Amino acid sequence: MSIGLSSRLILFYTFLRQLQEKRIRVTELAEILETSKPNVSQLLNQLTEVGFLDHEPYGPIQLTPSGLKYSKRLYTRILLLESFLFKSLSLPYFQARAEAFGWEQEIYDTTLNAIEKKLTISIGLAGDKIPDKFFFSTTIHKLNPGQKFRIEAFTNIGLIDNTYLSLLSSIYLEQAVLATQANDNVYTLVVNNHPVILPSTIAEKMLVSAS
DSSP: OOOOOOHHHHHHHHHHHHHTOOOOOOHHHHHHTSSHHHHHHHHHHHHHTTTTTTTTSSSEEEEEEEHHHHHHHHHHHHHHHHHHHHHHHHHOHHHHHHHHHHHHSOOOOOHHHHHHHHOOBBBBBTTTTTOOOOOOEEGGGGGTTEEEEEEEEEETGGSSSSHHHHHHHHHTTEEEEEEEEEETTTEEEETTTTEEEEEEEHHHTTEEEEO
């Protein structure tokens, strides 16, 4: 079944809010889609008609079992693709997500499987939870010098200065060692035997898994 971009966005963010144990509303969807609430209501009606949503006017927006199955697959594919685009091309976060939605419907499953074998992610690039994966994250200021960790995600990545994207993409999903902690408002890491110096305002946005 071919589903348009706006409908896929609705399913993606409805599923994301469900993972966050929140409810998504028409107003929020209108902001995400940059459209009017009547247009969103029309899309919701269409998704209800095809059996992906259970929704009545002014009522909660809920995924049906078939909608949940489709949305879960869509969601996990988008998170993998945006991580790949950031890691490989240093794309800004919002561009990586937009490109991921464009790629998701066109990419061959064999290509996506090849990406998945090369790129092991436990959470999304921006820290979004991945279903069926247990992950405990911490932040760099809680680590001790000499401690090993893996850089898994970045909080508020959409707000990080683009001048750091190339550096951050190069250390994303890599093993690192904390050399010095917040001296003169910078952290020094060792990644692939190379020192990396980051301002604390950037380093403390990293979500890491400690060894």
